[in-house]
Amino acid sequence: MTPPAAPPALPARPASPAPLAPLAPLAPRRAVGALLTLLTLLTLLTLLTLNALGCAPGEAGAPGGAGAGGGGRPPIRLWHAYRGEERAALERAARRFEERTGQAVSTLALPYSAFPNKLQAAAARGNGPDVFIFAHDRLGDWAAAGLVEPLGFWVSADERAALLTPTVEALEHEGNLYGLPLSCKTLALFYHRGLVPAPPSTTDALWAAARGARAAAAAAGATPPWGLAAPELSSLYFHAPWLHAHGGDALDLEGRAGAAVASARYLRARVEEGLVPAEVNGALASELFRGGRLAFLVSGPWLRGDLAGFSDWGVAPLPTLSETGRPLAPYLGVEAVMMSSRARDPAGALALMRALAGEEEARARLAAGQLAARRAPYEEPGALADPWLRAFRAQLERAAPMSGAPAMRAAWTPLQRALSSSVVYGESPEVAFEEARRALAASLRESSLGDSAEGGR
DSSP states (O other): OOOOOOOOOOOOOOOOOOOOOOOOOOOHHHHHHHHHHHHHHHHHHHHHHHHHTTOOTTSBTBTTSTTOOOTTOOOEEEEEOOOHHHHHHHHHHHHHHHHHHOOOEEEEEOOGGGHHHHHHHHHHTTOSOSEEEEEGGGHHHHHHTTOBOOOTTTSOHHHHHTBOHHHHHHTEETTEEOOEEEEEEOOEEEEETTTOSSOOSBHHHHHHHHHHHHHHHHHTTSOOOEEEEOSOTTOHHHHHHHHHHTTOOTTOTTTTHHHHHHHHHHHHHHHHHTSSOSSOOHHHHHHHHHTTOEEEEEEOTTHHHHTTTOOSEEEEOOOBOTTTOOBOOOEEEEEEEEEBTTOSOHHHHHHHHHHHTSHHHHHHHHHTTOEESBSHHHHSTTGGGSHHHHHHHHHHTTOEEOOOSHHHHHHHHHHHHHHIIIIISOOOHHHHHHHHHHHHHHHHHHHHHHHHHHHTO
């Protein structure tokens, strides 16, 4: 990915309008026209004010909308990027909070891709949300810009202990906690029961099972299935388990260059053996898996929807890399509720955050097929009877929280190029990762200079 752009300069505050000159006496017809003009201007002014607040008439959060305040207190402004059922579930949660507390909540849904820029621009004008929900990967940028409020003094040790530890770690930046986790995503190993009898605990067992499935198909005169696929071998997200199991770190391409090179060589060898397809996207991988042409598939909880109507599959935590004894540790991504540093009522905002991150809402997320970030719902009787949930719950303990530092976002593009050239096309991994290291260092230098220049204005 390209390095984060320097924060935009704050727009100049509009000049105050000049005082209106007194109206001259008007004839009755002209007076009516002037009155209509004045009403039109007042309507336009109202619409402009609503637009500045980030909402429109009839939206939750606009006067007369679902989130209109009561009791003299302004509504808590909650922004999110949910759609469909997720949005409806959030609206229901907000209404439950209103009923319990008497505090109104106004909600605003924004397109996911536009959310970060909208948040930063609105917060700079003081028109942003009090509370917002988003992925944690921009946390470092927002913390450095002073857009999010640290919660360290408000969240007790007991509150932290009620949450899954990796989800809390993902929301910590430079020693401060900047949000409460709601849900999370990671990768696990899906296996085709018609091709392999049981999930492997080591990579040696995985490749042995894959070779066995290929040999059995060849003996029967059928096309041998692929052994294992991960959508987009050039993606750092899907390569991370192999990188981590070899001892590598995406943000340390100098000190751990050997591990990065070893991880690329390892997968390239399986590509050349014919066990792993070099280029396959998520849709094709799912099709191959359902059709019995793929023994193992590395994917996330979202794959369950793609497998509707197909039952010959299982899922398990990723195995241990036999060569190092380390588990294949995928990235952990966290969706969190965060407080704006300009929240009008921090105590009310925190109360809403606690409600959204509480046990009732965690159970609802789990029932909807999401991986909740709290411990309690997983510990209830019968909760882990579902093999899918049991596998991902175990995988969460072996996942690596993705860094929210700005450097992490800058690393994606250089590493994608390195993985594409070394794993997909078989070029020198030493050269590829050295080029990635230089590109990342240059990107971070440019970003630092840009931030310095912006801060000096």
